[in-house]
Amino acid sequence: MANANLHKAKKAKKDEFYTQLVDIEKELKHYKNQFRDKAVYCNCDDPFESNFFKYFAANFNALGLKRLITTSYVPSPIVGGQLPLFEIEGLKPEGKEPFRIEINEVKDFDSDGAIGLADVNWLLRHDANVATPLKGSGDFRSEECVELLKQADIVVTNPPFSLFREYVAQLVEYNKKFLILGDQNAATYKEIFKLVQENKLWLGYDNGGTKWFQVPMDYDIPTESRKKIVDGVKYLSMGRVLWFTNLDTTKRHESLVLYKKYSPQEYPKYENYDAIEVSRILEIPMNYDGVMGVPITFIDKYNPEQFEILECHEPCIDLQTLRRNPAFKEYKSRQIIYGGKLCQKTYHRVFIKHKEK
Numbered sequence: 001m002a003n004a005n006l007h008k009a010k011k012a013k014k015d016e017f018y019t020q021l022v023d024i025e026k027e028l029k030h031y032k033n034q035f036r037d038k039a040v041y042c043n044c045d046d047p048f049e050s051n052f053f054k055y056f057a058a059n060f061n062a063l064g065l066k067r068l069i070t071t072s073y074v075p076s077p078i079v080g081g082q083l084p085l086f087e088i089e090g091l092k093p094e095g096k097e098p099f100r101i102e103i104n105e106v107k108d109f110d111s112d113g114a115i116g117l118a119d120v121n122w123l124l125r126h127d128a129n130v131a132t133p134l135k136g137s138g139d140f141r142s143e144e145c146v147e148l149l150k151q152a153d154i155v156v157t158n159p160p161f162s163l164f165r166e167y168v169a170q171l172v173e174y175n176k177k178f179l180i181l182g183d184q185n186a187a188t189y190k191e192i193f194k195l196v197q198e199n200k201l202w203l204g205y206d207n208g209g210t211k212w213f214q215v216p217m218d219y220d221i222p223t224e225s226r227k228k229i230v231d232g233v234k235y236l237s238m239g240r241v242l243w244f245t246n247l248d249t250t251k252r253h254e255s256l257v258l259y260k261k262y263s264p265q266e267y268p269k270y271e272n273y274d275a276i277e278v279s280r281i282l283e284i285p286m287n288y289d290g291v292m293g294v295p296i297t298f299i300d301k302y303n304p305e306q307f308e309i310l311e312c313h314e315p316c317i318d319l320q321t322l323r324r325n326p327a328f329k330e331y332k333s334r335q336i337i338y339g340g341k342l343c344q345k346t347y348h349r350v351f352i353k354h355k356e357k
Contacts, residue, residue: 018214019158019181020235021051027206027243028055031179034154034247036064041152043140044159044167046072046099052157053101060106068103069148073138098138100148102130140167149174154247156180158213165191168244172200177247179204181211184240187299188312188348192244196299197309202252203300204243211241242300255306258286267292268322270315271338275351277317284352293349310351316343 042052053070060068136142140149140159149155149170158181159167169191171178186192187203195201212228212235219234221227226237262285267276275291278284281298293315302309319335319342334345 018049019051020212020214021054023206023211024051024055027179027204028156030205030249031247032063034177037066038153039067039069039151040065041148041155042068042070042157043145043149043155044073044157045070056156057103057106060103066104066153067151069100069152071100071134071138071140071145071148072098073140098134098136100130100132100134100144104129140170146170146174149176153177154179161186165189168192168195168201179243179245179247181241182244184242184296185348186244187242187296193312196302199304201244201246202249202302204245204247205249205251207242207300212237213241252303253305255303256281256284256301258282258284260285262288268317271318271341271343273313273315273351275315277315277346277349289354291351291353293346293351296348296350298350298352306355307352308355310353312348312350314345314348316345318342319344 040056042050042056045052050070053068056063056065056068059065134142135144139145153176155171155176155178161183164182164186167180168178171180172195187196192201215221215234215236217234219236221234221236228235228237260283262276267278267285267288269276270293273291273293275293276288278292278294281294281301284292284294291310296312316336316338322344336343336345
């Protein structure tokens, strides 16, 4: 059902899912040293609603930021609604106008010895900080937003899922560091997979479990377990939303511990690709020198010093081979005829090899 909701969002362009502060905090804690003296741009966030803006504004001094810029997009389904951060007379008429907010200095306005959300509420009363309406819609592709992007060192946001390819392409074009959220299957897009393969993009730290995103109250969530309403705010759960980044992580340098040994009986070959099927990442054989097909979740465990990534597509296995092997009972009815044989088409597989030592 989470997958159906994502596809529905893409079709209707209703993918303005607002990230919870707790999820941002869990991920950003791993990168603190990389933000020092950097200009951060959140270019898919309503400054009045965004928890990304809240996080960076509240931690501006702790992170040692040089500058924080955020821009909103109109029409936003939540703008002016449920999470007002501060109100500035004349700046936000009925929540229909896009804005740029720029923070250059944060002070402890309430003199409690810490920078908290109470101080964030006073940010725009400081002369060093700027709040101005945008000329256009606030679309990340607009000329004025691209000019702001050029001034940034790191981009951090939750971009529209339906525009993920285009969004990442823009970040790469302007050679920007980034930390963004996206659907797990985005890794299989040829444009994104190429970046993974070339070690120009990888996954972040917090990629397990379900993330809850704020959605408009009229957003249809048919499955009860996938929705909740807290203090008048509606949330949608999605278990396949991951962090994509090109900021270095210690995680991507950790080697996967392998214990299995190869046997032809346990690892069948594909009919249409010269590789063996490995249906579980922890069962990657330690002593197989050829090509192996593994689930796309492997990307979360990928260490470029341990493995080489070759391709990504949907191979197939002879159905009789699968039936003889009880380890492959989980395959569903995605059968095709290939080379005169009845075959089972697998889900996307990442094709890998052990790096030569």
